[in-house]
Amino acid sequence: MGTDKALIEVDGRTLVATAVAALAAAGASPVVVVGGNRSALEALDLTCVDDRWPGEGPLGGIITALDSMDTDLVAVLSCDLTDASSIAVRSVMGALGDADVAVPVVEGQAEWLHAIWRRAVLPTLESMFAAGVRAPRHAVERLRVAQLLDGDPCWFHDADRPEDLPSDSR
Numbered sequence: 690m691g692t693d694k695a696l697i698e699v700d701g702r703t704l705v706a707t708a709v710a711a712l713a714a715a716g717a718s719p720v721v722v723v724g725g726n727r728s729a730l731e732a733l734d735l736t737c738v739d740d741r742w743p744g745e746g747p748l749g750g751i752i753t754a755l756d757s758m759d760t761d762l763v764a765v766l767s768c769d770l771t772d773a774s775s776i777a778v779r780s781v782m783g784a785l786g787d788a789d790v791a792v793p794v795v796e797g798q799a800e801w802l803h804a805i806w807r808r809a810v811l812p813t814l815e816s817m818f819a820a821g822v823r824a825p826r827h828a829v830e831r832l833r834v835a836q837l838l839d840g841d842p843c844w845f846h847d848a849d850r851p852e853d854l855p856s857d858s859r
Contacts, residue, residue, distance in 0.1 A: 705722060766778070792804040
């Protein structure tokens with residue numbers, strides 16, 4: 690996109706701040722941001738942790754998030770969601786049951802960067818990462834995965850291109 694997506698403003702608020710607020714409103718505590726422009730994020734009063742494997746793909750960020758928390762469950766949200774919602778976070782959480790991870794599925798595609806993970810899966814994910822796996826969809830092959838199939842697709846919409854942003858934010 691040519692700019693740090695986390696810091697793009699939509700309706701006067703950065704995308705990352707909207708994601709953090711959605712997590713907090715859903716009851717997540719603490720909320721930390723993994724990777725990114727640490728000084729800019731800290732200027733927004735966000736708690737940050739450095740990605741252990743910057744540039745190595747999303748699985749490294751998920752592992753970093755799980756490793757940095759001491760809670761049994763960890764909600765992971767992408768920083769570029771255009772409509773991050775506490776309702777969405779709670780809906781995915783409600784789908785978890787006794788699975789290892791709950792993931793929303795939109796139009797047949799699992800949204801791994803909007804999932805709820807059991808921290809207990811950390812050794813499995815680290816093992817898969819050490820074996821060269823970088824995509825979450827491949828790393829979960831040995832895990833029990835619950836799917837949320839009836840979530841509102843708007844909840845999981847991310848901004849990969851300028852045209853994915855609301856027209857007044859471009």
